[in-house]
Amino acid sequence: MPTVLVIDDNPAIATALEVLFSLHDLRTLYAPDPEQGLACLATEPVDLVVQDMNFRADTTSGEEGEDLFRRIRQAHPDLPIVLLTAWTHLESAVSLVKAGAADYLGKPWDDARLMATVSNLIELGQANRLLARERGARQRTRSGIASRLDLRGMAWADDAMAQLLGLVAQVAPADVPVLITGPNGAGKECIAAIVQANSSVRDGPFVTLNCGALPAELIEAELFGAEAGAYTGATKAREGKFEAADGGTLFLDEIGNLPAAGQMKLLRVLETGRFERLGSNRERQVKVRVISATNADLPAMIRAGQFREDLYYRLNLIELRVPALADRPDDILPLAEHFLAGAKPLSPAAREALRRHAWPGNVRELKNTLQRALLLGTGAEIGVAELGLPLAPDGSALPAAGLADAEPDRAAIEAAIARANGVLSQAAAELGLSRQALYRRLERLGIGRP
Structure with a gap:
């Protein structure tokens, strides 16, 4: 139950406020003078203070009330304070509201206005505490991710990325294929680099190939290499991306653009770790972790007969979906x-x-x-x-x-x-x-x- 502390030297005022607050499910604590009020704040959880401004019968200056307000504000800067007084001084009211008072009401007060003020302040205080807890939780999450992952300098703050990077932290050390999906320009290559940087083969080569940037007839040569004379213009033997990535990671971007023949050979490499260069019948053995990425709807391509289902499940042991910036x-x-x-x-x-x-x-x-x-x-x-x-x-x-x-x-x-x-x-x-x-x-x- 939210708690209101009433600091007033008039017991009748305190009783009236306690009755009013109890009708709105608020608990009331009472202190008859500033020192007891401060002592109560030091020992009791309080959501809001309602304090009088005049504690001496021989003056209406409000100096004691103003001093009490400033002492509470200094010790509890986030605690809302509502000021009540039978002697309203405009200059004093303006000064204290600028100093952080939530409201300044005259006696006798209007019950509806006072309760609207108190209810909103308590609700807002609860919301601020909730936000503070959420911010703290998010900061702990970010700190935990930063301590566990080499983020390659990536900037982020959104909870959606926290969830993604939390999954990256689990997946990166495992030597399994990863499929990164998401729209163009969302940062799939950046996530691939983070996976590689935190993998067991982080010290090995990190080789990339954009499967959508090459003609279909050259994709296989790029992936698996070629012997001299394997195709027109191949004047000397060359190694492919798999050989270059041996002992490390191969990142295949736009994997949905890989032609059918390339898909079949890629599947065999993923299953056996073996392949042949174009124009050669000698098998070569490599150990390569494959990370692939696409903005295409691969299940739809499978239904349309454009992508091999068995290859999809080989690539998609773990899917990391990068959300759009929006x-x-x-x-x-x-x-x-x-x-x-x-x-x-x-x-x-x-x-x-x-x-x-x-x-x-x-x-x-x-x-x-x-x-x-x-x-x-x-x-x-x-x-x-x-x-x-x-x-x-x-x-x-x-x-x-x-x-x-x-x-x-x-x-x-x-x-x-x-x-x-x-x-x-x-x-x-x-x-x-x-x-x-x-x-x-x-x-x-x-x-x-x-």
Whole structure:
């Protein structure tokens, strides 16, 4: 049960407040003077303080109350404090609200206003504690991943990437094939490099081949090598990627583009570790870990007869799916700062524009956007104009696709809170969000408590 500490030298006031709070399922503690109030705070868990401003009958200056407020604020900076007084001094009220007082009410108080204030402050305090726990958990997760993995300098912050990297930490040391899926430009090659850097063959070669960048007739020669005269233009013997990767890792990008003949031979190598160069009948033995990647729908290609099902299951012992940048919005700004490398700061408007853009080209598009902004910008910081992103008619950043439904913007949130008279749970319900989601949105947009 949330607890309110009442510090007031009038027992009748304390009794009235206790009755009022008990009707709203709040527990009340009572202290008749500042010293006992501070002692109570040192020993009892308290969610909110309601304190009087005048503790001496011979003065209405409120000096003792102001001193008490500042001592509580210093010892408990996050604890909300509501000030009550029969002698309202405007200058004092303004000064203390600026110093962090949650509200300043006169006696006799309005029950509805007081309870609205108290309920919102307790709710907000609970939300802040929940957010703090979530931030702490996320930080512990990030620290744990950073301590276990060589991340190859990758910047990230989103929970979706934390889940992916947690799986990478489990998979990387095992000598098994890995299939990395996800849209173009999302960072599949970066994840492959992290898997290799944390594998048992991290000291071996890391060889890459883009299966979509070569004609079909050359893929096999690239993979398995060729003897002199094996095909037109082959004037001397050459080793293939499997030989080059022996004792290490072979990364096959765009594996969905591998032709049928190459698929069959790749399957045999995965099963036996043996292959023959083009134009040779001598088998060669290699030990290579294969990591493959694709943005294609391989199960659909299997149904269409374009990809071997047995090869798919050989490659897909473990699947690592890299989410699109739009699905990990908390990564946008850390990645932007990483790509800028301290060359120039981003203006607040530019940061918001980056966060709201849909990024159909994913991380690659973000990197290109910032490189262009650095080349073309002439100011001390990067503004919205330098980014070259599409803007709304009023010059503001366009929301990412689907963002307006999933994450209401500032105007919608503030309007909902106003209609709910500051009751955050009611505003969250109107917006179709959980309370925790609304609290995170308030924090991200920098919207103060109502």
